[in-house]
Every structure is written in structure tokens, then in C-alpha cells.
Amino acid sequence: MASKPNGVPALRMEDVARLAGVSVMTVSRALRTPPAVAASTLAKVRAALEETGYLPNLVASGLASSRTQVVAAVIPLISQPFAPTLQSMSDVLRRASYQLVLGVSHYDPLQEEALVRAFLSRRVDGIALFAGGHTPQTIAMLEQAGVPLVEMWADSATEFIVDAVSVPQRQGAQDVVRHLLARGRRRIGFIGGSTRHNIRAQARLGGYLDGLAEAGLPHDPAACEEATHFLMEGGAAALARLLERRPQLDAICVASDILAAGVVFEAHRRGLSVPRDLAVAGFDDAEIARSMYPALTTIDMRAEDMGKRAAEMLLERTGQSSRVDLVAMPSRMHDLGHTLIVREST
Amino acid sequence: MASKPNGVPALRMEDVARLAGVSVMTVSRALRTPPAVAASTLAKVRAALEETGYLPNLVASGLASSRTQVVAAVIPLISQPFAPTLQSMSDVLRRASYQLVLGVSHYDPLQEEALVRAFLSRRVDGIALFAGGHTPQTIAMLEQAGVPLVEMWADSATEFIVDAVSVPQRQGAQDVVRHLLARGRRRIGFIGGSTRHNIRAQARLGGYLDGLAEAGLPHDPAACEEATHFLMEGGAAALARLLERRPQLDAICVASDILAAGVVFEAHRRGLSVPRDLAVAGFDDAEIARSMYPALTTIDMRAEDMGKRAAEMLLERTGQSSRVDLVAMPSRMHDLGHTLIVREST
DNA sequence: GCCTTTCTTGTTAACGCTAACCTTGCGCAG
DNA sequence: CTGCGCAAGGTTAGCGTTAACAAGAAAGGC
Missing domain, CATH: 3.40.50.2300 (Response regulator)
Known part of the structure; x- marks a missing residue:
């Protein structure tokens, strides 16, 4: 106890204090509130700290100060x-x-x-x-x-x-839908994460629905898919399921850039051109959104x-x-x- | 001190012990080595723990036990x-x-x-x-x-x-070069991270050179580039610099999947087909390697x-x-x- | 030059827990 | 019925630091 695994006891403030010829408390002050210590004393303490290679024990410090x-x-x-x-x-x-x-x-x-x-x-x-x-x-x-x-x-x-x-997650998703509508897309699908335990996913789905409603478009539940996990593969698999049900979709609003990247890859794999055949928009402005080809339209969430x-x-x-x-x-x-x-x- | 910000003192083992009618040490044992405590006592202590919602103070525990x-x-x-x-x-x-x-x-x-x-x-x-x-x-x-x-x-x-x-990082890179050679590629470039402070980058570059030497191919320093940072953009920029000097390259060995993804994107952006015009191999078997299109040849590093x-x-x-x-x-x-x-x- | 303040340092007592040792009480062999 | 061993729990003494107070020295006002 109080010793390193090889048996040599760890340095304590007391060791530094003895070497510097001051009390333990002065060493503590030199470390935490240097201005409270006289310059000459500070120099002695600092020399002793240097010489010993002392590392303060923040566990003890935490207990004593309760911070x-x-x-x-x-x-x-x-x-x-x-x-x-x-x-x-x-x-x-x-x-x-x-x-x-x-x-x-x-x-x-x-x-x-x-x-x-x-x-x-x-x-x-x-x-x-x-x-x-x-x-x-x-x-x-x-x-x-x-x-x-x-x-x-x-x-x-x-x-x-x-x-x-x-x-404003919800409004962000709505903005994406507005943008897709402005680009002339009308058959807009949605791919999100599981809404279970994830209020961000819920809000984004809500924003998508708001956008459709605002344009007077009907909500087609079959045009919405949940990715099973937040990886690119999840997005790819979700697109596959979605296109099976609704092959005529011309745009997808995706609730995360990672998923959206998977959606784009899956579209390419199927010979669809993005954005010509299928427009894809993501969410979050993650690194991949600006790096990939084609670069993703997305919402900057001020991460x-x-x-x-x-x-x-x-x-x-x-x-x-x-x-x-x-x-x-x-x-x-x-x-x-x-x-x-x-x-x-x- | 020893109180929460709103002034109510935090629960201590002593509070639990008093409620359970045992000593502090018994509570400690009930938490850390339950078999050392009699079943009936254990039940009393557990009831008291439940009732109080006590959370052990691991700071104090750490100081006392030095673990x-x-x-x-x-x-x-x-x-x-x-x-x-x-x-x-x-x-x-x-x-x-x-x-x-x-x-x-x-x-x-x-x-x-x-x-x-x-x-x-x-x-x-x-x-x-x-x-x-x-x-x-x-x-x-x-x-x-x-x-x-x-x-x-x-x-x-x-x-x-x-x-x-x-x-074996170095051997992995060499295996990649062998593979590219087996695919008939002869003008193989290399894109790595900075070798400064990064022995992984050094080893991978070494493996690339080993592979070339083994096949009797000359080392062309102009066919090697360092990415400025480990992001896709870094890979893309590195490919751009590389192709400016050596436009006839038919394969690139890249020292990381993230960089390799950027390389593929940049190739597409330039209208090059991967792998037809340019074969690209990565390193690490990161998520993007199997998810992207085209999926990346890479080395599984058993992460x-x-x-x-x-x-x-x-x-x-x-x-x-x-x-x-x-x-x-x-x-x-x-x-x-x-x-x-x-x-x-x- | 005396008293008060300010600065600097030291002393004491926790902080909340656990290691190590000690006590009690019970079962059981001889 | 005595004594021994062991299980179960208690007691004591820190762990290495900091808060709070105390005390001494230096500085400043009048």
C-alpha cells in the first residue's frame, strides 16, 4: 500500500517539503496558488519539485478538497x-x-x-x-x-x-425537405435512426413530416425506413429496403451523414446516379459530408x-x-x- | 466541503451503517467482498443501501486502498x-x-x-x-x-x-504491394501519414519499399506522398499532388483506410475509375473500407x-x-x- | 516608536474510505 | 467440560492531501 508495484514508495509532498526545507502546506500552496508564496520560497520549492520529479496525488487532493x-x-x-x-x-x-x-x-x-x-x-x-x-x-x-x-x-x-x-433539430429536417422540394423533387423518402430512446431521431422525423405537410404532400409511411444502427452499412441496407417498396423515390432525407454516406454508396452500387436519379441529403455536417464524392448536402449542427x-x-x-x-x-x-x-x- | 453544491452533505458509509445497525467496515465488506458477510447482515446492509441510494465515494476508496x-x-x-x-x-x-x-x-x-x-x-x-x-x-x-x-x-x-x-505493420504493407503486383500493376504509388513521430507510418512506408525491391522495381521518391493529416481530405489532396507529378500511376498503396477513401473520392472526382484506371488499397480494415463503393482492399489489423x-x-x-x-x-x-x-x- | 494591517508560513484536523489487527461467540474434538 | 479453530464483525490507524485557523514577521500610518 502506498507503494508502487515494485515496492518503492511513491513520492509524497512531505518528501518535497523536506528537501525544500519548508512545510507540506507550503508545497501545496506553491502548486495550487503560487502568488500566495514568497518568490524566494517558491524558487526553493520548484527546485525540489524538479529534482524529485514529484507528481501530485490528485486522488488525495480530490478527497481533501472535494473537487x-x-x-x-x-x-x-x-x-x-x-x-x-x-x-x-x-x-x-x-x-x-x-x-x-x-x-x-x-x-x-x-x-x-x-x-x-x-x-x-x-x-x-x-x-x-x-x-x-x-x-x-x-x-x-x-x-x-x-x-x-x-x-x-x-x-x-x-x-x-x-x-x-x-x-433546432426538427426545423433543420424541415429545411432539408424544403430544399429538396425547391430542387423539384416530389417523391421524398426518409431514413432515420431508431426513434426508440433517441429524441434526436424523433425530432428529425418530425421535421421531415412537417416539411411534407407544409407542401401539402401526403405522408407515406412506406417511404420511411429506420436504420438498424448508425453505420454506413445501416444506411445502405435501409435504402435497399426502401427501394424495394418504393422504387420511384427521387430524393432521400437522411437523419445522419454517416447513414447518408451509406445511402449514396448503395445508390452507386445499384447504378443510380446521385443526384441525377436520387438526391441525398444528410445531417450534422460530419467530416465525410464534405470529403466524399459527391459531397453531401447537409445541416451544420454547430457541433x-x-x-x-x-x-x-x-x-x-x-x-x-x-x-x-x-x-x-x-x-x-x-x-x-x-x-x-x-x-x-x- | 463534503457537501453537495446545494449544501446538503453527501451520504457516507456511516449513514448507511447506522441505518443498518452495523459498523462502517461491515458496509464496506458488503460492497466489496459480500461472501465475507453473513447472509442476514448482508440483507440488512443491502436494504439500507437501497433505501438511502448511497453511492460509494471511489475517491476516498482509491486513497485508502491505493488502487x-x-x-x-x-x-x-x-x-x-x-x-x-x-x-x-x-x-x-x-x-x-x-x-x-x-x-x-x-x-x-x-x-x-x-x-x-x-x-x-x-x-x-x-x-x-x-x-x-x-x-x-x-x-x-x-x-x-x-x-x-x-x-x-x-x-x-x-x-x-x-x-x-x-x-506486423511493415509486412502488411509489403503484402499489399505483392497483391497489386499480382494484379498486374507496375506503376505503384504510396500515400502515407507523416512519418514524423509516427512509427506506424514509418513501418508501412518501409513495407512498401520492401515490396518494390522484392520485385526488382526501382524506388521513385516522386511516387510517394505524405498526407498532411489523417482525414479523407488529406488523402484526396495527396492524390492530387501525386498525380500532378506522376499521372501514369496505375495503383496506390495507402497507409490508412481513411486516407484511401479520400483517394478514391478524388479519383472519381477526376473521372478516373477505381479499380480500372487506378487500383487503391488501404490499411486497417476500418468501417468505411467495407461500406464504401467500391469497397476497399485493405489489411485487417485485428483492431x-x-x-x-x-x-x-x-x-x-x-x-x-x-x-x-x-x-x-x-x-x-x-x-x-x-x-x-x-x-x-x- | 507603537500599534495595526498585510503577507507569509506553520499547525491541526479533517476528507471517506480500507488494511490490518483484534474480539466475540459458537461448534466440536478429545 | 475444556480448549482450539474459525467465522463474523468491530476497532484502530492510516492513505496524502487541503481547509481553517494560528502565529510570527514585515510593512505602513500617525
């Missing part, structure tokens, strides 16, 4: 549209000397619950969740823990727990801003004196807007 | 070829009740060093790195900490620190097995009594092999 300097994010999937969000979150947090840790829920509310439980047990200083699909237990735990919380990737109309960063704002909102809640009454604080929804990006695929 | 039950992985990039590795690592670790945390180094040895320092400060129980490109400080810290360590994605011939999981074995090797080192002499333990290299997967793109 771990860790923020957790639970994402549904480790995949493209979320990477920029996480990157910008991580950057903002690191600047405030917090570390971001990740959990992947696979769109499963029970896995999310398990992850939240694990993170709360580790006493993280904040949690970012993707909006929607939380179990009652998850919400109860979060409330009991009173930890700063933010939901990301919400629809503007979503219920949220405390804070949320959103883009980076989402992570940045989410991190900032968390820091606002943690930054204050640690005795703020979270419950009394008003919930806030920060809406980031969205943009249709027209490219070659439509 | 955090956390393993860290530093990856160069949050991108496709690594996702399955991380997923399988995470699965293996979770089963042993360890949690995986992630750091992204962006192929920068200094960022890797900062991440390793942060993880060691948090006293993780093990670290997985991607092979190669470590600063001397990184290695010194790891040695001083004596923490279980494994390198992944090594080449068979790589130097490694303690344990490593590898696939999943890599994560699984890496996690197992770490657990073997941590699992033992915590006083094993790491330095005395022999280094181990576990080679997983590789397979050429021939698809439509060649």
Missing part, C-alpha cells in the same frame, strides 16, 4: 458527429484545468444510468449528457448528487434537466460550438463558490441555430 | 481504426471492474507526455499507449511510477517499454483483438499482489498477425 477537477460526458456513440463537440469541450475544460472523461452509452438508457452512477461515485465535478432517453433512476441520482449538469444536442423543444445546449457552450455552462455552475443552490438556479436553454449547407448530392 | 480501478489509454486520434480497439479494451476492463479513460495526443509527443503526467497524478492502475514517439520524460515518468504499461499498434520490430501488442489483449496484459500486471517487481518482469510482445482482405478497389 476532482474532472468532468464527464456520456455520448451515445463514438462516431463522427460527436468528435468535434468533444474536442472543443475538452479544450475549454483543459484551459480551466479540468479533465474530460468519456462514457459511451450505445443509445441504451440503462448503460447511461450505469455510467452516470460510476461517474458520480468518482465524484466528478460536472456531467454532460446527450439530451433525452434518461431513466428515472438516472435523473434521481443526478438530482440527489446535485452535480452541475448540461444536456447537449437537444432539440429546442426538448425537456431538459438543468441546462441544455440545443440546435463545435455545442461542446464549447456546454463546457462553459458547466464551468459557470462549478466555478462559483461550491455552496450555490443548484435547485434554485433557473434552467437555461442555449440555442445555437443551424445552417443548411448545399453541396453536390442534391 | 483507483481506472486504466488510461492515450490514442493519437479519435478516429475509426481505433474505435474497435477501445471498445474491446473497455469491455474487458469493465468485466474486471476497471474503468477506461481516454486521452488524445494528436500525434504530438508533448501532448502525450502531458496526458501521461495527468493520468499518473490521478494514480491510474494501468496505461496503454500507442507505440513509438514517446519523449524521454514520458518514459522516465512511467518508469518512476512503475505503473503497468502496454503499447499497442506496434510493429513487430518496434522497441517497446514493457509489454506490447503488435501486428479488436489488439484492445482485448492489451487490456488482458494490463490486468495480468495489476491483478497480482500489488508488490510485484515490474522491472524484473520480462517484457512481452504479443503478435496478432494480419490478413489481406481483397475487395473491389483492386
Whole structure:
């Protein structure tokens, strides 16, 4: 115990303090609040730190200060549209000397619950969740823990727990449909993810229906397909099923760029030209959307801003004196807007 | 302190113990080693845990036991070829009740060093790195900490620190060249990532050269390009530069599927047919390789097995009594092999 | 030159848990 | 009926840091 696996005890502050000829507390201050230490003392301590190669024990620090300097994010999937969000979150947090840790829920509310439980047990200083699909237990735990919380990737109309960063998912899908109509397409199909436990998928389907209704077009349930998973293959398979039922479709509104890429590949495989025979539009402006050929028309969901704002909102809640009454604080929804990006695929 | 932000003190084991009418230690045992507690006592404790909704404080636990039950992985990039590795690592670790945390180094040895320092400060129980490109400080810290360590994605011939999981990167690239030669291609170009700080890129370039040499073909430096970054766009731009110098190339060996996808897109954009005009082979068997059209010929690098074995090797080192002499333990290299997967793109 | 403030450092007591040891009580062999 | 062993639970003493307070030295006002 208190020793490294090979038996040599790990360095403690006490060792540094002895070498520098000061007390342990002074070393602690030199590390955390250097201005509170006299310049000459600081120099001695820094020399001792250098000489020993001391690494502070943040476990002990976390216990003593009851702040771990860790923020957790639970994402549904480790995949493209979320990477920029996480990157910008991580950057903002690191600047405030917090570390971001990740959990992947696979769109499963029970896995999310398990992850939240694990993170709360580790006493993280904040949690970012993707909006929607939380179990009652998850919400109860979060409330009991009173930890700063933010939901990301919400629809503007979503219920949220405390804070949320959103883009209007539903309106984005409607914009895509409007665009396809403006391009003269009338037989527009839809491919989305499973709407089960996924409010983003639900909102996007809703926006598609809104778009059709606005144009006075009937809703044909057989022109809608759910992909079984959020991979390109899922999109390809969904298109195959869709074309079997409705071979005359001239456009597809797809609820994710990854799926949309699969749709385009499947169309090519069948000898259909995109966009001539089939227009395809995606969602999220993931990397592949601008890189592939033909480049995908899509909706920019401000993935980076989402992570940045989410991190900032968390820091606002943690930054204050640690005795703020979270419950009394008003919930806030920060809406980031969205943009249709027209490219070659439509 | 010791209170949630809204002022209500967090539950402690003591609260549970009082409710169950037992000592704190008994609650601890009920949670960690249930067989050591009598059935009737266990029931009382579990009822109290249920009633209070107690979440153990793993920070305190970590300090007291000097085991955090956390393993860290530093990856160069949050991108496709690594996702399955991380997923399988995470699965293996979770089963042993360890949690995986992630750091992204962006192929920068200094960022890797900062991440390793942060993880060691948090006293993780093990670290997985991607092979190669470590600063001397990184290695010194790891040695001083004596923490279980494994390198992944090594080449068979790589130097490694303690344990490593590898696939023969160099031989894989050579196999690709052999395959292209067997298909009758003779003007074979190469597109890789930056070889700076990336031993995988170096090994793959080496394998390409081996393949040419074996066939008695000359090495034409102008037929090799480095992508500026590991995104599809990077591959596309690299092909554009390459074709400007060597328009007659009939095959490209690409050091990553992501880059290869960009190469294929760029070829299409220029009206070249793949594989008729240009054969393209990738590396890693990432998701896009099998999903795109044309599907990519590539090398399966056993990404999943890599994560699984890496996690197992770490657990073997941590699992033992915590006083094993790491330095005395022999280094181990576990080679997983590789397979050429021939698809439509060649 | 005395008293008050400010700056700098030290001392003490947690933080919430677990390792290691200790006590109790019961069953059972001799 | 004595004593031994073992199961079950309790007690004690940290783990390595930081919060809170205390104390001494330096600086400044009058």
C-alpha cells in the first residue's frame, strides 16, 4: 500500500517539503496558488519539485478538497458527429484545468444510468449528457448528487434537466425537405435512426413530416425506413429496403451523414446516379459530408460550438463558490441555430 | 466541503451503517467482498443501501486502498481504426471492474507526455499507449511510477517499454504491394501519414519499399506522398499532388483506410475509375473500407483483438499482489498477425 | 516608536474510505 | 467440560492531501 508495484514508495509532498526545507502546506500552496508564496520560497520549492520529479496525488487532493477537477460526458456513440463537440469541450475544460472523461452509452438508457452512477461515485465535478432517453433512476441520482449538469444536442423543444445546449433539430429536417422540394423533387423518402430512446431521431422525423405537410404532400409511411444502427452499412441496407417498396423515390432525407454516406454508396452500387436519379441529403455536417464524392448536402449542427457552450455552462455552475443552490438556479436553454449547407448530392 | 453544491452533505458509509445497525467496515465488506458477510447482515446492509441510494465515494476508496480501478489509454486520434480497439479494451476492463479513460495526443509527443503526467497524478492502475514517439520524460515518468504499461499498434520490430501488442505493420504493407503486383500493376504509388513521430507510418512506408525491391522495381521518391493529416481530405489532396507529378500511376498503396477513401473520392472526382484506371488499397480494415463503393482492399489489423489483449496484459500486471517487481518482469510482445482482405478497389 | 494591517508560513484536523489487527461467540474434538 | 479453530464483525490507524485557523514577521500610518 502506498507503494508502487515494485515496492518503492511513491513520492509524497512531505518528501518535497523536506528537501525544500519548508512545510507540506507550503508545497501545496506553491502548486495550487503560487502568488500566495514568497518568490524566494517558491524558487526553493520548484527546485525540489524538479529534482524529485514529484507528481501530485490528485486522488488525495480530490478527497481533501472535494473537487476532482474532472468532468464527464456520456455520448451515445463514438462516431463522427460527436468528435468535434468533444474536442472543443475538452479544450475549454483543459484551459480551466479540468479533465474530460468519456462514457459511451450505445443509445441504451440503462448503460447511461450505469455510467452516470460510476461517474458520480468518482465524484466528478460536472456531467454532460446527450439530451433525452434518461431513466428515472438516472435523473434521481443526478438530482440527489446535485452535480452541475448540461444536456447537449437537444432539440429546442426538448425537456431538459438543468441546462441544455440545443440546435433546432426538427426545423433543420424541415429545411432539408424544403430544399429538396425547391430542387423539384416530389417523391421524398426518409431514413432515420431508431426513434426508440433517441429524441434526436424523433425530432428529425418530425421535421421531415412537417416539411411534407407544409407542401401539402401526403405522408407515406412506406417511404420511411429506420436504420438498424448508425453505420454506413445501416444506411445502405435501409435504402435497399426502401427501394424495394418504393422504387420511384427521387430524393432521400437522411437523419445522419454517416447513414447518408451509406445511402449514396448503395445508390452507386445499384447504378443510380446521385443526384441525377436520387438526391441525398444528410445531417450534422460530419467530416465525410464534405470529403466524399459527391459531397453531401447537409445541416451544420454547430457541433463545435455545442461542446464549447456546454463546457462553459458547466464551468459557470462549478466555478462559483461550491455552496450555490443548484435547485434554485433557473434552467437555461442555449440555442445555437443551424445552417443548411448545399453541396453536390442534391 | 463534503457537501453537495446545494449544501446538503453527501451520504457516507456511516449513514448507511447506522441505518443498518452495523459498523462502517461491515458496509464496506458488503460492497466489496459480500461472501465475507453473513447472509442476514448482508440483507440488512443491502436494504439500507437501497433505501438511502448511497453511492460509494471511489475517491476516498482509491486513497485508502491505493488502487483507483481506472486504466488510461492515450490514442493519437479519435478516429475509426481505433474505435474497435477501445471498445474491446473497455469491455474487458469493465468485466474486471476497471474503468477506461481516454486521452488524445494528436500525434504530438508533448501532448502525450502531458496526458501521461495527468493520468499518473490521478494514480491510474494501468496505461496503454500507442507505440513509438514517446519523449524521454514520458518514459522516465512511467518508469518512476512503475505503473503497468502496454503499447499497442506496434510493429513487430518496434522497441517497446514493457509489454506490447503488435501486428506486423511493415509486412502488411509489403503484402499489399505483392497483391497489386499480382494484379498486374507496375506503376505503384504510396500515400502515407507523416512519418514524423509516427512509427506506424514509418513501418508501412518501409513495407512498401520492401515490396518494390522484392520485385526488382526501382524506388521513385516522386511516387510517394505524405498526407498532411489523417482525414479523407488529406488523402484526396495527396492524390492530387501525386498525380500532378506522376499521372501514369496505375495503383496506390495507402497507409490508412481513411486516407484511401479520400483517394478514391478524388479519383472519381477526376473521372478516373477505381479499380480500372487506378487500383487503391488501404490499411486497417476500418468501417468505411467495407461500406464504401467500391469497397476497399485493405489489411485487417485485428483492431479488436489488439484492445482485448492489451487490456488482458494490463490486468495480468495489476491483478497480482500489488508488490510485484515490474522491472524484473520480462517484457512481452504479443503478435496478432494480419490478413489481406481483397475487395473491389483492386 | 507603537500599534495595526498585510503577507507569509506553520499547525491541526479533517476528507471517506480500507488494511490490518483484534474480539466475540459458537461448534466440536478429545 | 475444556480448549482450539474459525467465522463474523468491530476497532484502530492510516492513505496524502487541503481547509481553517494560528502565529510570527514585515510593512505602513500617525
